[in-house]
Amino acid sequence: MPQSERLPPSSAAPVPAPTPEPGAVTRLVRSIRGLPLAERWWGPGCAGLPGWFQAESAPTTDATPRFQELYARARRGEPVLPAEANRHLYLLVKGMLGDELFGYLEDNQLRLEQRGLETCAVSVDTEGSLEANLAQVRKALENAAFFRRSVVLVGHSKGAVESLSALAMYPHLRACVRAVVALQAPYGGSPVAHDLMASPEMRRVVDIALPLLFYGVSRSVEDLSYPRRMEFVRRHPYPVEIPTVSLATSRDSRRSLLWPVAHYMRERYGLASDGLVATVDAEIPGSRVVRLDDLDHAQAALMGIPGLAPHHPGDLTEAMVALALE
Template sequence: MSTPSPPREPGAIARLTRGLRGLPAAPRWWGPGCGGMAGWLKRVPAGMTPPTVDLTRRFHDLLRAVREGEPVLPDEARRHQYVLVRGMLGDELPGYLLDNVQRLERRGLDVLEASVDTEGLLLDNVAVLREALLDAEHFGRSVVLVGHSKGGVECTAVLALYPELRRVVRAVVTLQAPYGGSSIAHDLASTPDMRRLIDFAFPLLFHGVSRSVEELSYPQRMAFIRQHPYPADIPTVSLATSRLSRLSSLYPLQRYLDERYRYASDGMVTALDAEVPGARVVRLDDMDHAEAALRAFPGLGRYHPGDVTEVMVALALQTP
């Protein structure tokens, strides 16, 4: 009599399918939500946070110049190293930040992509950035930090936690960073059924840490910012965007935030939460969260990531 073979452990796809089948109907996903939380930094009493300055008109002027082939970067641009920091799932997306890096390199700039874990924890990635800044200092270099999405949060966090590194940093550019928090991340982390899904899917599919999503929720960002405010004397430019268009790949998320909360968002981050206090801000209402880091299909996007990055760096290096 043959011995029965042991039962096979279900594969990743089977486990994911089983997990999805166990989710409740959509109306029960809502959870407590984040109504009224977006833009909380804007409601901090006057004097407690430095004001922002709107550079949107100047952005469009420089963008037109870039599209016409005119130089916009100041002469000093070649003196710095540009450390680019990827956002959530950046390691999983082909072409992510590729145009951004290539554009700066074509302008003769020294570009380094930080070796952060895009699904890793904030403090672990801050440690990576701290080492990059110390290395630059060792070789007598000054640095311009450029971070997209979660990467922008990490750029500001390393200077909030280690303000002495201000001496190494010439400027900071945040592109669609959920500095104040992410409504999508908040709802994923605070809705029990969705939290179980990311606890299951993140380690399995991306070898990531699901707590990295929770770190972008409003309570955790509030606690971090209150304990570690961003230094006000660092030249910083923030890109804050929104879009509500069926042509956007993120339209379902844009519609979700619009219909549930009336939040203007780019599909991942509300425009209000992307503004770093004290920064010079570019506010666009026709860009989704992917367009600053990934080239869109023709006819679906209005911006080229390389153009956006070049203009934002130029703005960051201009004297306020």
């Protein structure tokens, strides 16, 4: 075709394809990459705050030797629960992100059911705020009281805090509660939660990660910071007349999945911890305390790899319940 007969090039530029919106994980990664160097936000952290409540609360009693006896018997398959155990309803309360973890508290609940006990999982939102979940625990206890049921509360981590807090806030609920088992509860607060919320940059990550990745709210982390726990506990001290056993653990071993966090707390603050909760913060005022130095925060509620997990969740729960009912 002659040059003069060729069609002129089109003046209309091609329309670019729309750029897809970045997903939640992409936004989280971008936020993390935008953080400043550690020394720019390190600050004082929570130094001096772990265990803050012990000087102004009822003393605890060390029940570790008795627990070890009960646990050894449970491991051998021997009966350890008292006769009265069958008369109670066992309400289990999950901790933060429990609904996202496969098998979380399942073995604990199954063991109680295998012993002929009636159990029920309280329908808390494991990514939700303390206030919202308190309402669910209160509802479960009021339902039990309506049907004249005696209750044993078994809570892990934030779920234990919500159980304890409901009894502290609502005195009318205490009459139907026979005992409380608090497994690794950040009663005084959590150094991890505190440090995450104390730094503006890290708080920005939490604000992004919880709503977008877990459909939760960052307030569920903030509820476990030391200022929030101080405010709540001083307004609503835990009633020491309720028979309560608390599990306070630590593990600083590279064989633990939570070792990096446990190592951080030991190096920065000199704290013994289970990787998420400092041991001193898990000792409920007035309770009988079981202290273990070989258990991280996941191993009380999740089945571990044989040979790596030092305690079996089912045996541990059975022994703790037996201890609470003595």
